[in-house]
Amino acid sequence: MILNVTDLTIARGGIPVLEDLTFSLAQGQVLVLRGPNGSGKTTLLRTIAGLQPPVSGRVEVQPESLVYAGHADGIKATLTVAENLNFWAQVFGNADISHALAAFELGAFADRPAGALSAGQKRRLGLARLLVTGRVVWVLDEPTVSLDAHAVAMFAMAVRTHVAGGGVALIATHIDLGLDEARVLDVGYYRARALAVDDFDGAFL
Template sequence: MTLKVTDLCIARGGIPVLTGVNFTLAPGAALILRGPNGSGKTTLLRTLAGLQPPLGGRIEAPPESLVYAGHADGIKQVLSVAENLTFWARVFGRRDIDAALAAFELAPLADRAAGTLSAGQKRRLGLARLLVTGRPVWLLDEPTVSLDAHATALFAAAVRAHLAEGGSALIATHIDLGLAEAAALDVAPLRARAPAPDDFDGVFA
């Protein structure tokens, strides 16, 4: 499934953040979003995921092909690791969670309540949700936060396996995931011009 973005303009709080965003993410490909903090990477991912509308431009991809993983892990604290994954699998019409447990080495923790996990373990569980969705296009915002080197390697391996199966990934990250085949998009040059202080109408356009 191909994600194509054409002349996209996005905003945060009504103020334009990025303009003229263009890229194509083909099956089997990864694209790394680069740029300093506050440059618009999260806003771009949230817009692509359908969590907020764009100001202009086109996003071409069936909504049911996309899955977004943001800063929150999206887990239910009172449920066990296995129950969390089972819940999300059923949301997406699926049942098998074994591959997700194995990919992120969560099988020994399957019966543990999510609320008792460490920050890194919770992050691994949050990322394991990606594997139970069955969706081909992953939109990932700083996915390695709270992960140690070994868990980061597990995540990178999961991404490589996803790409090998024809999936794709758009990843905002500041670290090197070792994805030699991944292209990069620096959003810094795409920053929108800030509205003049007296441009009241422009801010809320």
């Protein structure tokens, strides 16, 4: 297994939101997280990415194997599309960005400043960064925001290609990506029990 989550309890603002969550992902697998807004999907992904500690339980994954993409596109507006991708490629010790430009149909915009792109184009650039990292585990929070149907299909194909090469993807999304191979996990089943009155003050300590 590449990613193991065992008996995980996580909190937002000191208040538990999900508890006793267990799952694992092996090479070539995709897991889609479902649940209404506020159910804890983002908190779960941030915990798995190592951006915040769990309340209890374990996340087992090699840190250098993981890349996290949240709600921000993570691009520099004053740099061109190619310069943005080259920057991230160099951060991760890579050089080739041609496959990332092609996968998200950004070649025609390679010399355009990122700040001049539309919202959807910026999102495509943000997602194209995943392809230049070389990381095996993709942890993605609502990756299709601002994307039209055609761009969603591009993203789905990028995920298929990634997992076909032995990668892993953990994705929180409300839409159907058409990934028949994906498993679905409804985080609502792991909603934390409400705090007892005696425990309320402790949540803020």
